[in-house]
Amino acid sequence: MADMSGNSTHEGGQPGRIGIGLELDATHLKILEVLRENGRISVAALAERVGISRANAYTRFEALRADGTIKRFTAEIDHVRAGLGITALVFVTVRQQMWRQFRAQLAQMPEVEYCAITTGQHDAMIQVRMADVAAVHTLVTERLANIPAVKATETVFILDEVLKRPYVLPTDRRPGQTVRRPVPDPAGAEVPLGKMRFVGAAEGRAQLQQDV
Amino acid sequence: MADMSGNSTHEGGQPGRIGIGLELDATHLKILEVLRENGRISVAALAERVGISRANAYTRFEALRADGTIKRFTAEIDHVRAGLGITALVFVTVRQQMWRQFRAQLAQMPEVEYCAITTGQHDAMIQVRMADVAAVHTLVTERLANIPAVKATETVFILDEVLKRPYVLPTDRRPGQTVRRPVPDPAGAEVPLGKMRFVGAAEGRAQLQQDV
DNA sequence: GTTGAAATTAGTACGAA
DNA sequence: TTCGTACTAATTTCAAC
Numbered sequence: 001m002a003d004m005s006g007n008s009t010h011e012g013g014q015p016g017r018i019g020i021g022l023e024l025d026a027t028h029l030k031i032l033e034v035l036r037e038n039g040r041i042s043v044a045a046l047a048e049r050v051g052i053s054r055a056n057a058y059t060r061f062e063a064l065r066a067d068g069t070i071k072r073f074t075a076e077i078d079h080v081r082a083g084l085g086i087t088a089l090v091f092v093t094v095r096q097q098m099w100r101q102f103r104a105q106l107a108q109m110p111e112v113e114y115c116a117i118t119t120g121q122h123d124a125m126i127q128v129r130m131a132d133v134a135a136v137h138t139l140v141t142e143r144l145a146n147i148p149a150v151k152a153t154e155t156v157f158i159l160d161e162v163l164k165r166p167y168v169l170p171t172d173r174r175p176g177q178t179v180r181r182p183v184p185d186p187a188g189a190e191v192p193l194g195k196m197r198f199v200g201a202a203e204g205r206a207q208l209q210q211d212v
Numbered sequence: 213m214a215d216m217s218g219n220s221t222h223e224g225g226q227p228g229r230i231g232i233g234l235e236l237d238a239t240h241l242k243i244l245e246v247l248r249e250n251g252r253i254s255v256a257a258l259a260e261r262v263g264i265s266r267a268n269a270y271t272r273f274e275a276l277r278a279d280g281t282i283k284r285f286t287a288e289i290d291h292v293r294a295g296l297g298i299t300a301l302v303f304v305t306v307r308q309q310m311w312r313q314f315r316a317q318l319a320q321m322p323e324v325e326y327c328a329i330t331t332g333q334h335d336a337m338i339q340v341r342m343a344d345v346a347a348v349h350t351l352v353t354e355r356l357a358n359i360p361a362v363k364a365t366e367t368v369f370i371l372d373e374v375l376k377r378p379y380v381l382p383t384d385r386r387p388g389q390t391v392r393r394p395v396p397d398p399a400g401a402e403v404p405l406g407k408m409r410f411v412g413a414a415e416g417r418a419q420l421q422q423d424v
Numbered sequence: 425g426t427t428g429a430a431a432t433t434a435g436t437a438c439g440a441a
Numbered sequence: 442t443t444c445g446t447a448c449t450a451a452t453t454t455c456a457a458c
Binding site: 021022024032035036037038039040067068069070071072073074075076077078079081082083084087089103106107108109110111112113114115116117118119120121124125128129131154156157158159160161162163164165166167168169170172173174175 | 233234236241244247248249250251252279280281282283284285286287288289290291293294295296299301315318319320321322323324325326327328329330331332333336337340341343366368369370371372373374375376377378379380381382384385386387
Binding site: 435 | 451452
């Protein structure tokens, strides 16, 4: 799940060989942290910031790309300056058994920045950026509503984007927070059992990392 | 509106000087199109792909950065491979007059990838990526619920991300769609007046671009 | 806004630890 | 695996047109 146009988890060839890829160590994560802030940094400068040799940086950099952990490099722009100052979310109810058509139609809509299938009241959420409110209205009533697979929509506008990170990493934690290691669970520790079990299970699953 | 941590529209200093920035022409947009797909391309190669000279490409590239149209360069990663295979949306109802505190708390949460203030039933939408479902549960019940500014939350899980573009541009239009130019409105054209007015108004506003 | 040449920097390929 | 260095290729800068 959570695949982008089905190009990650089972991309290779042989079925049965799940692409586990690299085990990301602390150095890999540090590289990803630096690249998140500056995707155009030279590998030489990257090596210095991470604290490894240039050759090592090249090796790891290439491995992360080849592995698919790094999908691509891109820019981040100011939508307002680009002329698309209005952002809206459209929650879509999809007619059952028309998912394939729904996806096909979306592929034809370059003005959509993001689309995800969700649980809950609606089936999908679409994020669009347009020049003005009227353009959103046109999109929803004339384009989306005409897709047979779309049963209903609900539109909300985004008034402000408080934060938008390119991505988050397992190493991103709240300032004062210490790394939550899977404690070896010493029997006899005086903690509420119910809560302990819950937290323990969560940590255990967190170890597995893939196959979600 | 739609500012990222208040760093775009009114960033400079003097009030009254709205940062209009560049007028983006077709070449600027083409540069942004190329950089969206390959943020690490050399300016030399960029020039070739856009069909302009090297020096021109450097000038425009620098202008876009200095202007703030390009905010930064970054990478795109595979969340599953990075160990955060679960994505969730948390819709938050914020207690009135506690917005400042709400924003302050969010700034302390590096695990949040995206947060936007919305119209509609809820007040804000937060997107988070975690290692497992239990971690989402912990985040919502123990971190978010403990923020006084948070009155209520509603969580949905993302089952699949159908598409995710770094950004959209005004030039992104559906394959067969022709560029909708603000036609000079020749009086006497035989179109339904009501509709005409509506579309005309929309196009007019699209011209303005900022101050939305 | 364009072209061409110089200086700098980046990327590659080794052997050694 | 990782590091250090030397080699090659490319990019950026700067100048003149």
